Amino acid sequence: MAIFSVYVVNKAGGLIYQLDHYAPRADTEKTFSFPLDLVLRPHDERVVVAFGQRDGIRVGHAVLAINGTEVNGRFTADGKDVLEFLGNPANYPVSIRFGRHRLSSNEKLMLASMFHSLFAIGSQLSPEVGSSGIEMLETDTFKLHCFQTLTGIKFMVLADPRQTGIDALLRKIYEIYSDFALKNPFYSLEMPIRCELFDQNLKLALEVAEKAGPFGPGS
Amino acid sequence: MSRSPGRKQENHKISRELFVLTYGALVAQLCKDYEKDEDVNTCLDRMGYSIGIRLIDDFLARSAVKKCRSYSETVDMIAQVAFKMYVGVTPTVSCNSAAGNEFSLILDKNPLVDFVDELPAERASLCYCNLLCGVIRGALEMVHLAAEVTFLQDRLKGDAVTEIGITFLRKPEDRKHRRN
Numbered sequence: 333m334a335i336f337s338v339y340v341v342n343k344a345g346g347l348i349y350q351l352d353h354y355a356p357r358a359d360t361e362k363t364f365s366f367p368l369d370l371v372l373r374p375h376d377e378r379v380v381v382a383f384g385q386r387d388g389i390r391v392g393h394a395v396l397a398i399n400g401t402e403v404n405g406r407f408t409a410d411g412k413d414v415l416e417f418l419g420n421p422a423n424y425p426v427s428i429r430f431g432r433h434r435l436s437s438n439e440k441l442m443l444a445s446m447f448h449s450l451f452a453i454g455s456q457l458s459p460e461v462g463s464s465g466i467e468m469l470e471t472d473t474f475k476l477h478c479f480q481t482l483t484g485i486k487f488m489v490l491a492d493p494r495q496t497g498i499d500a501l502l503r504k505i506y507e508i509y510s511d512f513a514l515k516n517p518f519y520s521l522e523m524p525i526r527c528e529l530f531d532q533n534l535k536l537a538l539e540v541a542e543k544a545g546p547f548g549p550g551s
Numbered sequence: 552m553s554r555s556p557g558r559k560q561e562n563h564k565i566s567r568e569l570f571v572l573t574y575g576a577l578v579a580q581l582c583k584d585y586e587k588d589e590d591v592n593t594c595l596d597r598m599g600y601s602i603g604i605r606l607i608d609d610f611l612a613r614s615a616v617k618k619c620r621s622y623s624e625t626v627d628m629i630a631q632v633a634f635k636m637y638v639g640v641t642p643t644v645s646c647n648s649a650a651g652n653e654f655s656l657i658l659d660k661n662p663l664v665d666f667v668d669e670l671p672a673e674r675a676s677l678c679y680c681n682l683l684c685g686v687i688r689g690a691l692e693m694v695h696l697a698a699e700v701t702f703l704q705d706r707l708k709g710d711a712v713t714e715i716g717i718t719f720l721r722k723p724e725d726r727k728h729r730r731n
């Protein structure tokens with residue numbers, strides 16, 4: 333899955349639409365005996381792997397479930413602290429599931445507003461007048477492409493770095509937005525987009541763009 | 552004009568007659584609902600405004616035009632691209648003031664009034680196509696250009712041509728600071 337997610341941000345910087353397109357990353361579940369050879373530490377509201385990467389369990393993965401029951405942040409389902417639980421040899425052998433923690437919707441809202449502010453700063457820092465703002469943010473694992481329309485709406489697509497044709501995809505998403513969100517008389521401007529047709533057409537456009545893939549021009 | 556998923560982009564055209572008739576029915580109903588012409592005009596303008604704020608994104612998405620750098624570029628864009636795309640006619644543009652913020656669009660053909668020959672006597676100050684004014688006003692507002700749009704001349708009222716006047720309300724220097 334080369335396109336990871338799509339974000340639509342309104343003029344005020346609020347997230348009005350978000351779609352996660354990637355297949356859920358494989359979680360790894362393993363049985364461990366005392367002592368645990370992974371180093372765990374608390375991070376925000378979760379327990380993450382700090383060191384000891386092996387067998388598909390990577391640094392940064394969070395503890396998702398213990399013995400089949402999902403953990404609640406840093407506590408097990410019965411309210412015990414996860415680190416305490418795993419420090420007690422009486423609880424072993426134990427089966428722990430590790431995986432990448434998914435962003436919650438609040439976190440996504442915050443990140444979208446932060447990007448909106450960065451975008452505004454970016455266009456003001458520009459040495460030339462009339463800058464387009466941040467168009468692409470590149471990292472080693474993904475590229476974030478952003479397109480701001482003349483009306484102030486931002487469309488962001490997070491994709492694989494090798495994925496091509498994202499510019500055309502962004503324009504296509506703009507068209508889909510202007511068709512299925514704006515032309516829907518019951519959709520109020522600047523509000524979260526809850527239109528079924530918009531979802532369907534967007535997913536279709538993403539699939540088309542992915543099929544065109546890194547080997548040729550996007551659709 | 553709805554596009555069903557899975558189909559290639561085809562332009563499903565609804566008959567123009569249907570649209571012109573719908574518009575006529577709308578105006579006729581508004582005339583029944585409101586006694587005063589100004590109320591009907593205001594209502595049409597408001598409806599046009601809510602169309603314009605949505606239509607602008609459709610226009611920008613389909614025409615992929617670049618940001619206009621001056622008022623005259625903007626008005627040219629409205630006349631040559633937008634009117635052509637949505638109404639099918641290309642009005643001529645003229646600049647009315649030395650300050651460069653008052654323009655006119657002169658339409659010799661207006662498809663909306665194809666079937667109307669003249670206004671009834673009791674509706675002498677009705678602006679039949681006021682919806683168009685609202686559309687232009689709404690669309691301009693979404694790209695941060697405040698404007699007043701009115702009919703300066705109307706063939707239905709006996710004038711020679713139909714003329715839409717666009718007056719931009721902000722000074723051109725202010726535009727540079729309006730970003731994001």
